[in-house]
């Protein structure tokens with residue numbers, strides 16, 4: 001990537017961010033802000049689509065997520081961090097786009113389909129939840145984003161966004177919306193500390209960015225290794241051994257990790273030793289993040305002020321997109 005892109009990413013504020021977020025996106029965002037125009041959206045409205053009866057969960061976590069961003073090194077002077085519910089243009093664009101997306105099309109979105117099945121909504125499916133990909137298309141297009149770094153579960157959202165862009169642009173005499181591309185994270189999904197397929201708050205197998213030294217120690221000690229590696233001298237398996245998955249994801253010294261893997265496979269390297277190396281590296285990674293986070297979360301007034309500043313900037317920009325779309329459709333822009 002040597003051209004400058006306009007980048008949008010977002011997170012639902014349903015809980016504190018964890019190591020899975022760090023590996024899958026936060027780390028990249030800290031890099032991307034050096035070269036690109038980056039926006040990060042705290043997607044509280046999207047969070048409410050399946051927490052309609054529990055709004056406190058979402059509202060409480062807005063500043064928690066803000067503190068997580070700042071703690072990992074997302075710099076508000078380089079990245080615009082903003083709040084979805086503070087940006088009326090996003091809701092208005094959603095309302096406009098809803099008229100050009102069919103029910104059949106939203107029902108076909110594989111990610112939404114999976115989520116609906118998983119959550120067992122049946123007829124209690126909130127309308128807002130069904131429609132959240134349309135709202136996400138509004139987010140992406142409102143910011144004129146051309147690059148959206150996401151996990152593979154979000155690819156259907158990008159596809160649906162581009163369909164909306166295409167349809168909208170075909171309705172207006174000159175194009176009003178920009179197409180976007182997904183940028184898939186090059187690291188695979190981080191498994192949970194229990195070895196489960198995914199680190200996820202709802203599965204209770206996470207290490208948050210504010211995890212204490214004791215939490216980290218306990219998580220690493222309990223980590224799943226190779227159940228057949230009974231004696232240190234036995235050859236051990238790397239595949240499915242999440243201590244090595246985590247070493248790959250977090251340890252800066254790739255040569256050391258490669259040597260450890262070879263040694264483990266040959267036999268003679270104990271689980272305890274591997275876990276010690278992993279624990280030291282996680283403690284070193286998380287200590288400064290935890291410290292910075294604790295300082296930020298103490299001053300919620302300051303966090304809110306930073307969020308307001310970013311949201312103001314985002315408001316101006318998204319309002320412009322809304323006006324362009326309205327004019328394109330022949331709707332008067334009264335103010």
Ligand code: TRP
Pocket residue numbers: 008009010011012041043046136139140148150154
């Ligand atoms: N759907 C994303 C998630 O669950 C959050 C999100 C909302 C988002 N709006 C976005 C991501 C816009 C990228 C771009 O993680």
